[in-house]
Amino acid sequence: MPASTGARRRGAVRSEEARLAVLEATGRLFAARGYDHLTIEGIAAEASVSKQTIYRWWSSKSAVVADALIEDMLLPDRPVVPDTGDIRADLIAWMQDLVDLVAQPGNDGLVRSLVAAACESPDIGARLNDALGITATVSTRIEAAVAVGQLPADLPVMEFVRALVGGFVLHSLERTEPAPDAAERLVRALLH
Amino acid sequence: MPASTGARRRGAVRSEEARLAVLEATGRLFAARGYDHLTIEGIAAEASVSKQTIYRWWSSKSAVVADALIEDMLLPDRPVVPDTGDIRADLIAWMQDLVDLVAQPGNDGLVRSLVAAACESPDIGARLNDALGITATVSTRIEAAVAVGQLPADLPVMEFVRALVGGFVLHSLERTEPAPDAAERLVRALLH
DNA sequence: CCGGTAATTCGCAACGGTGCGTCCAGTTAA
DNA sequence: TTAACTGGACGCACCGTTGCGAATTACCGG
Numbered sequence: 001m002p003a004s005t006g007a008r009r010r011g012a013v014r015s016e017e018a019r020l021a022v023l024e025a026t027g028r029l030f031a032a033r034g035y036d037h038l039t040i041e042g043i044a045a046e047a048s049v050s051k052q053t054i055y056r057w058w059s060s061k062s063a064v065v066a067d068a069l070i071e072d073m074l075l076p077d078r079p080v081v082p083d084t085g086d087i088r089a090d091l092i093a094w095m096q097d098l099v100d101l102v103a104q105p106g107n108d109g110l111v112r113s114l115v116a117a118a119c120e121s122p123d124i125g126a127r128l129n130d131a132l133g134i135t136a137t138v139s140t141r142i143e144a145a146v147a148v149g150q151l152p153a154d155l156p157v158m159e160f161v162r163a164l165v166g167g168f169v170l171h172s173l174e175r176t177e178p179a180p181d182a183a184e185r186l187v188r189a190l191l192h
Numbered sequence: 193m194p195a196s197t198g199a200r201r202r203g204a205v206r207s208e209e210a211r212l213a214v215l216e217a218t219g220r221l222f223a224a225r226g227y228d229h230l231t232i233e234g235i236a237a238e239a240s241v242s243k244q245t246i247y248r249w250w251s252s253k254s255a256v257v258a259d260a261l262i263e264d265m266l267l268p269d270r271p272v273v274p275d276t277g278d279i280r281a282d283l284i285a286w287m288q289d290l291v292d293l294v295a296q297p298g299n300d301g302l303v304r305s306l307v308a309a310a311c312e313s314p315d316i317g318a319r320l321n322d323a324l325g326i327t328a329t330v331s332t333r334i335e336a337a338v339a340v341g342q343l344p345a346d347l348p349v350m351e352f353v354r355a356l357v358g359g360f361v362l363h364s365l366e367r368t369e370p371a372p373d374a375a376e377r378l379v380r381a382l383l384h
Numbered sequence: 385c386c387g388g389t390a391a392t393t394c395g396c397a398a399c400g401g402t403g404c405g406t407c408c409a410g411t412t413a414a
Numbered sequence: 415t416t417a418a419c420t421g422g423a424c425g426c427a428c429c430g431t432t433g434c435g436a437a438t439t440a441c442c443g444g
């Protein structure tokens with residue numbers, strides 16, 4: 001670790017090309033076959049990189065996935081919570097976007113794969129909320145609703161969001177065809 | 193075909209002893225090392241049973257775990273939702289029991305293991321709710337609260353419960369020390 | 385300024401280990 | 415007789431590690 005000052009490093013420098021190839025390959029395989037069928041050797045082959053190059057920089061499969069998650073290689077464009085002033089309608093619209101997203105052909109196992117990864121790695125678990133767009137979009141929208149009095153001032157925002165996303169995740173784990181009004185029902189369960 | 197009378201089976205019958213030994217061994221190993229470190233060969237050894245005997249009756253690791261789940265080999269005694277008449281206090285008490293349960297020494301990875309298993313198997317996923325005691329206790333308690341007017345009549349009960357349990361599960365995945373008032377906050381997020 | 389050397393990267397290829405899922409042989413029980 | 419049992423072996427996939435040669439890059443002495 002040749003850090004800030006003094007100890008300068010000598011020798012070849014890390015190949016950014018290889019690094020990106022690994023993360024992109026991880027994203028492709030993750031989407032195509034899911035987290036549990038992901039293997040280091042498979043990633044290496046897909047990225048046209050040697051296995052050692054992966055082991056040199058990442059300690060495990062979950063570390064690679066965590067990095068790919070950070071660099072936005074795993075998830076397609078995440079829905080954004082709209083702000084029409086009506087918090088209920090906005091949350092329903094957002095949840096519906098989420099439902100539609102995972103209903104698309106290639107994305108059936110996507111949530112399950114993410115959750116599986118989170119089960120295995122604390123790093124990914126901590127970022128699971130972020131991955132589904134919570135901090136970035138939902139909680140700020142909730143706080144705005146609290147500010148204008150649409151929601152009680154003492155609402156535990158973090159827990160509220162967790163319940164919302166958690167309900168969505170549990171539903172995904174059940175693998176049942178989501179009802180047409182699934183998004184609306186889930187939001188209504190929280191906003192009654 | 194081997195119906196009521198007449199058509200008798202020939203040959204040895206399935207050993208109930210072996211069947212139970214497998215499920216009990218699965219329960220022990222699941223609690224001790226978690227779902228992902230569970231192996232068929234490990235179960236066979238722990239149960240003093242040949243690997244073939246497992247493959248004869250179960251198609252995969254997750255099938256064995258699903259059966260063990262059904263036969264209550266995986267989870268310690270599950271908390272029951274009390275009924276004092278105050279739905280909020282009851283839910284908080286139940287949720288606190290749940291938090292305390294997984295806070296016990298051996299149980300840290302229990303929820304994560306269950307969720308990991310649910311990710312891999314539709315069978316287990318469908319039963320995850322049951323496993324955490326939903327149908328048996330929570331939803332009936334909720335419906336009772338609806339009946340006496342403590343909760344709105346049009347509350348989507350199933351979704352409400354999913355949100356409650358989902359919030360708990362997501363919190364487990366984050367691996368953060370639960371705050372002392374975590375149970376209370378989660379319930380308050382749903383009951384405001 | 386130039387060439388040597390040391391450090392660090394990469395790719396390739398192999399290693400022993402573990403678990404998979406299957407198969408066969410022999411034994412035991414309905 | 416027939417099916418379930420035990421025990422052992424098989425090839426396969428992937429693991430995580432190691433050794434090797436080649437390329438790259440900094441430093442250092444001429």
